[in-house]
Amino acid sequence: MISSRANNSRERNTTTKTFFNFTYKKYRFHFGIYIPCSQQHPHSTFYDSREHCQVPSPFVMSQCRRACVMHQSIFFHNENLNNVRKYGRQNPTLPATSMVNDKRSHANLLHDRWNCRWKKDVISHRLGISYKESYLARSKGSVIHHANKHMYRKWLDTFSIQRSKNVKTAKAQEIRFRRACRRTFHAKGHNKLDTMRHRLITAQRYRFLFLPSQYIYKPIKHLHYTHGLDYPDYGFKIPINQDITSQKDVVVHTVEQYNPVPAGFFPSKYKDIIPKEPLYTSAGDFIIPGSRQWFTRMYQLDLA
Incomplete structure (x- = not known):
């Protein structure tokens, strides 16, 4: 593993330790592989500047970079790689040009991702879940009506459970996900009735996904319409560049609207007690209308 890391030519700052330690009863054991520092000594009366340091290095990096404790400050200042992230791993449709780390570059990058309908698959191996992440621009009517100056919102949706094939790992993922649910739904602001509607409100507040049919809007807080919608030049690309017109938001349904009445046959006595809101299990x-669970729930409501 150490040899693989040292001989790797990738431009990364990932480190691999050259030692390991463990405790047995009252004793602490340290084992390591000797890899010399190989950094040149600074000009000093105690060391010859032409000699290389032979003190063991506690780590190695790609391209055989390493440093001992005495030379780590100089090493990380001079040999640490900066801006090593590749554009090809983010989005192949974006131009592979060097990016300056300032507000204008970040705003233009965000605008390009929104314009090309960029989506990212987020996978949490710790919780065993996955969801999609994309960007939405605020419409003019939304900005004017809600008096909210945020330019963009992050849209989180398509939640799914993706447990590991390893039984032990899958069990640990399930425990962590349940712990995250308890921490979210036992928060101070959560309603004590703990209905599904209250859970969805709390999940939106804490940006927490736990249902496949759920979606969350998360505002991007570092880009605002600080000078108004009609300001000619913000110094970067913005999603709104036409004249201000007060229009109502048009709701575009991406999925079929929920119909609480099942398509098949059902007893006429259930017609007046069918809830208009979607039904969920504990x-x-x-719960799909017309399914066996749906008839069980209707039977319970009829008895009540």
């Missing part, structure tokens, strides 16, 4: 699973 585990948070959606």
Whole structure:
């Protein structure tokens, strides 16, 4: 592993330790592989500047970079790689040009991602979940009506459970996900009735996904319409560049609207007690109208 890291030519700042330690009863054991520092000594009366340091290095990096404790400050100042992230791993449709780390470059990059409908698959191996992440621009009507100056919002949706094939790892992922649910739904501001509607409100507040049918809007807080919508030049690209017109937001349904009445046959006595809102199980699973679980819930409501 150490040899693989040292001989790797990738431009990364990932380190690999050259030692390991463990405790047995009252004793602490340290084992390591001797890899000399190989940094030149600074000009001093105690060392010859032409000689290389032979003190063991506690880590190695790609391209055989390493340094001992005495030379780490100089090493990380001179040999640490900066701006090593590749554009090809972010989005192949964006131009592979060097990016300056300032507000204008970040705003233009965000605008390009929104304009080309960029999407990112986010996978958490710790929780065993995945979801999609994309950007949405605020419409003029939304900015004017809600008096909210944020230019963009992050849209999180398509939540799914992706457990590991390893039984032990999958069990640990399930425990961590349940712990995250308890921490979110036992927060101070959560309603004590703990209905599904209250859970969705709390999940939106804490930006927490736990249902496949759920989606979350998260505002991008570092880009605002600080000079108004009609300001000619912000210094970077903005999603709104036409004249201000007060228009109502048009709701575009990406999926079929929810119909609480099942398509098949059902007893006429259930017609007046069918809830208009979607039904969920105690585990948070959606109950399809006309299914066996749906008839069980209607039977319980009829008895009540």
